[in-house]
Amino acid sequence: MPNHTVADILRGLEAKTFSSEEITQQYLDAIVAHDPRYNSYITVTAAAALEQARAADLARQNGSGGLLCGVPIAHKDIFCTDGVRTSCASKMLNNFIAPYNATIVTKLAQAGTITLGKTNMDEFAMGSSNETSFYGAVRNPWNTDCVPGGSSGGSAAAIAAGLAPAATGTDTGGSIRQPAALCGLTGLKPTYGRVSRYGMIAFASSLDQAGPMAKTAEDNALLLQAMAGFDPLDSTSMQLPVPDFVGGLNKDLKGLKIGVPKEYFSEGLDPAIGAAVEAALDEYRKLGAEIKAISLPHTHLAVPCYYIIAPAEASANLSRFDGVRYGYRCENPKDLDDLYTRTRAEGFGAEVKRRILIGTYALSSGFYDAYYRKAQQIRRLIKQDFNEAFKEVDIIAGPTTPNPAFALGEKVSDPLTMYLEDIYTIAVNLAGLPAISLPVGLTQGKPIGLQLIGRDFDEASLLAAAHQYQQRSDWHRQVAPGSV
Amino acid sequence: MEWEVVIGLEVHVQLNTKTKIFSGSSTTFGAAPNTQASAVDLALPGTLPVLNEQALKKAILFGLAIDADICMASVFDRKNYFYPDLPKGYQTTQMDFPIVGPGIVTISLSDGSSRDIRVHHAHLEEDAGKSLHEDYHGMTGIDLNRAGTPLIEIVSEPDLRSAEEAVAYLRKIHSIVTYLDISDGDLSQGSLRCDANVSVRPKGQAEYGTRAEIKNINSFRFVERAIKVEVQRQIELIEDGGKVKQETRLYDSDKNETRAMRSKEEANDYRYFPCPDLLPVVIEQSLVDQLKTTMPELPDAKRQRFEQAYGLSSYDAALLTTERAIANYFEAAADAAGDAKLAANWVNGELSAALNRDNLGIANSPVSASQLGGLIQRIVDNSISGKIAKQVFEALWNGEGDSADAIIDSKGLKQVSDTGALGAMVDEVLAANPDQVEQFRGADEGKRKKMLGFFVGQIMKASKGQANPGVINKILNEKLGG
Incomplete structure (x- = not known):
């Protein structure tokens, strides 16, 4: 059972090797037995999962099942799930039972997935280590002294530990790709606007995107197929046809031009990661791709730019958590100011408060031009860098992270170092582009991720490139020592 | 300062x-x-x-x-x-x-x-x-x-x-x-x-x-x-x-x-x-x-049109066009009445006062535009006097009849123009006021005009306002003029 891919499960269900109920029960049992070590789930919805699984088995019998009929998955606890606690890993929403489903939750359910539960994450998706969760840190199944990355650290750890074959994640500055890299998984951040944000609790609205996390590119294609598409409830989702991602996986890579930005190989990069990326690029040469050196000159501005825009948007997005209508409310407020002040002081964790303060400051009268407006200008320059590069190449490749998984507690007290862990992923969100991280090696027993960045709405090329690499390598088949 | x-x-x-x-x-x-x-x-x-x-x-x-x-x-x-x-x-x-x-x-x-x-x-x-x-x-x-x-x-x-x-x-x-x-x-x-x-x-x-x-x-x-x-x-x-x-x-x-x-x-x-x-x-x-093609006529344009097409004063036109519903009401009433100026006077005067008094909007007016138009028609064709018209309006307002004609009929308010009946009334009034008749006959042209009003008033009173003032004047002139 362990280390099934989604595709494996679909084959097993089709061949009646097992039923959805059986495989779902196996995952639920594994979660009970092993998750105490990883803390990857916040909520497990066992009864509902088994009920869904039985319904899926019936549907499969009747031939009415969808693309993913009977496949158990987990949802990051940032997606609203009707009747189930949706906490965003915050004390603020510890008591919040969502009364509706996020669009992607509905779409995946319509495709036939079973929801095992809600995965742990950094509070309000703010973090790169999954240490800011109100429900405690998540441990990396490759090395339980290390972080799984964040913010979708629970989803990553659950898959790496064999506690879910796939999961949803969200990526505002690297929150799918970085934990995928640190846990030896494949994770895709789709183009901004490809997947609906409705029902996904907002961190930074102009950067947030939902995407799949799984072991293989093929599984990512299967999940994205179900998740993608225009949503009339999200004004920023794009009215574009959804390509056949699964059907496009074997599209020939001959003549594919891959650009390698020199800025991604500068100071701060672990040499072992550099070497693994070089080795992966060699495989791409063998697949017929052409590797070209390119430059993204504004790369060094991405992190500072991001840490203005994301907190600014977050400062407004998180204003609704005021103790008035739902969520945490402080005890015995003596007046309105006291209600606001104590509710928010007691309900939010330190990192969330830090970002709200940064964002509030950046938007303040007298500082707006120096910070927010300037950051928007830099954002356009970063996008321009990519536009220029994509005139020369089809895909941009580099490391996903500068370092492999770091030790729990190592960077908690040093936010700047922590923020630099996202140095290669952040620019992609600022530019709204799609990018995938896939495992291409191990160093000291810890996984290494390769990041491929594509043109707007060209997830298909990324999935094809990742899939065909995975046909020639077995890094994605490596099993974490702590896996079930 | x-x-x-x-x-x-x-x-x-x-x-x-x-x-x-x-x-x-x-x-x-x-x-x-x-x-x-x-x-x-x-x-x-x-x-x-x-x-x-x-x-x-x-x-x-x-x-x-x-x-x-x-x-x-x-x-x-x-x-x-x-x-x-x-x-x-x-x-x-x-x-x-x-x-x-x-x-x-x-x-x-x-x-x-x-x-x-x-x-x-x-x-x-x-x-x-x-x-x-x-x-x-x-x-x-x-x-x-x-x-x-x-x-x-x-x-x-x-x-x-x-x-x-x-x-x-x-x-x-x-x-x-x-x-x-x-x-x-x-x-x-x-x-x-x-x-x-x-x-x-x-x-x-x-x-x-x-x-x-x-x-x-x-x-x-x-x-x-x-x-x-x-x-x-x-x-x-x-x-x-x-x-x-x-x-x-x-x-x-x-x-x-x-x-x-x-x-x-x-x-x-x-x-x-x-x-x-x-x-x-x-x-x-x-x-x-x-969207431009769906724009209705706006207050300023409507006001100009009311001045030009209906010959209304700019004051009346402005009053009538503050509310689209009032302007529409006026146009419908003027159409039914066949006399726009009179219709404007009634809408801005009697109707507006009654609406204010009862705290009603034009949409809830108990008197419809066609009812008011019908009433004005009877003023225009001399069936009733302006004074009687106000009585008829009140009756319409209170729902005492479906139309001005119905109320005029049922209350017998039609103006009396019959020379025989009015002649008899004139004779009665003259007989009852011999001193005034004496004075009138002795007065000059200018004074006579003023004094004629006294006799008209008496006759209107006797007829409960229903006598046609034009006919009375004519008869009085004949009988006193001698």
Whole structure:
């Protein structure tokens, strides 16, 4: 059972090797037995999962099942799930039972997935280590002294530990790709606007995107197929046809031009990661791709730019958590100011408060031009860098992270170092582009991720490139020592 | 010292769309609290706004009506502040790129003159909910039914120079939005709300004085009174050696005074920034062109037409065109009556007084336009006198008959023109007043004319007003003239 891919499960269900109920029960049992070590789930919805699984088995019998009929998955606890606690890993929403489903939750359910539960994450998706969760840190199944990355650290750890074959994640500055890299998984951040944000609790609205996390590119294609598409409830989702991602996986890579930005190989990069990326690029040469050196000159501005825009948007997005209508409310407020002040002081964790303060400051009268407006200008320059590069190449490749998984507690007290862990992923969100991280090696027993960045709405090329690499390598088949 | 008053108005107009500006909830007024608040209106985590196209179209119509530039790529911004009736902790509004740019509103003043008032811009935004302070045992109730109702905020330049002008401006905005049918214009339900920026300066001084903003004045009468009392306060303050503070003030209509709410220093930093959940609203010229073709005749054009086509005075025409429904009523009544001037007199006179007396709008008038037209017809064809007509009107108003004719018939009010019957009445009156007849015969031409009125009056009295005055005059002249 362990280390099934989604595709494996679909084959097993089709061949009646097992039923959805059986495989779902196996995952639920594994979660009970092993998750105490990883803390990857916040909520497990066992009864509902088994009920869904039985319904899926019936549907499969009747031939009415969808693309993913009977496949158990987990949802990051940032997606609203009707009747189930949706906490965003915050004390603020510890008591919040969502009364509706996020669009992607509905779409995946319509495709036939079973929801095992809600995965742990950094509070309000703010973090790169999954240490800011109100429900405690998540441990990396490759090395339980290390972080799984964040913010979708629970989803990553659950898959790496064999506690879910796939999961949803969200990526505002690297929150799918970085934990995928640190846990030896494949994770895709789709183009901004490809997947609906409705029902996904907002961190930074102009950067947030939902995407799949799984072991293989093929599984990512299967999940994205179900998740993608225009949503009339999200004004920023794009009215574009959804390509056949699964059907496009074997599209020939001959003549594919891959650009390698020199800025991604500068100071701060672990040499072992550099070497693994070089080795992966060699495989791409063998697949017929052409590797070209390119430059993204504004790369060094991405992190500072991001840490203005994301907190600014977050400062407004998180204003609704005021103790008035739902969520945490402080005890015995003596007046309105006291209600606001104590509710928010007691309900939010330190990192969330830090970002709200940064964002509030950046938007303040007298500082707006120096910070927010300037950051928007830099954002356009970063996008321009990519536009220029994509005139020369089809895909941009580099490391996903500068370092492999770091030790729990190592960077908690040093936010700047922590923020630099996202140095290669952040620019992609600022530019709204799609990018995938896939495992291409191990160093000291810890996984290494390769990041491929594509043109707007060209997830298909990324999935094809990742899939065909995975046909020639077995890094994605490596099993974490702590896996079930 | 002579003072000049400077006023700018910010007018919030609720648009009469069926659903809210960013959600599918109904906007109907008066529903039970929080029954018209969806997940989006409650700002549940994860919800997103989607712009209501009808609200956009209504805002564009307003822009076209005041001859303003329409912004082809307007932007929604977030205005951040905490308040319990503001569920998201920010209001979605427009700051740097409002949908409607500079325009002109022409106001008519009581002396017959008119002035152009510049509109700085008008923007789209969402209304907040309501805080309910009564009936909650010392706590505050929140009703979010109103949250997300579409508004346009119309911001004038400081061009208004008196409370009267401010009221005329507000009335004009009211008539434009109701003509366009983009708002129900119901002030009592808060469909039109007004903030006034008021300052004074010595006459002739170029720079403006320090202004105070008076919040939430929600009737035409209160706008006039609030501005007058604030102007008085500021003048007295300055003349006593004080200084006007820049602050927000609240008008208390019971005490007829304004009170300080918060000073400039206490004001919020709203931290406006473009709302990332809504893309810039890009409008095609074809939409603007199409909306232009749906524009109804506006008050100014209608007023001109009434003057020219019906020969009405500019005063009458202005009165008749303040409300689209009144103008329509008048046109229907004039059509039925065949005499527009008489119809105008009746609508502006008797009808308007009766509506005011019973506190009714034109839509609820017990006398329909065709009924009034039918009544006027009987005046025109001499079936009844103007005086009798007023009786018939009252009877119509009270529902005593379906038409003027039916009431005239049933009450026997038809004018008596029969020379035989009237001749007998004249004879009676002359016989009863021999002294006056004597005097009349001895008087000269000039005096005779005046004295004739006495006899006519007596005869009208005897006939209960039903005698045809023209016929009486003729008979009297024959019988006295001898």
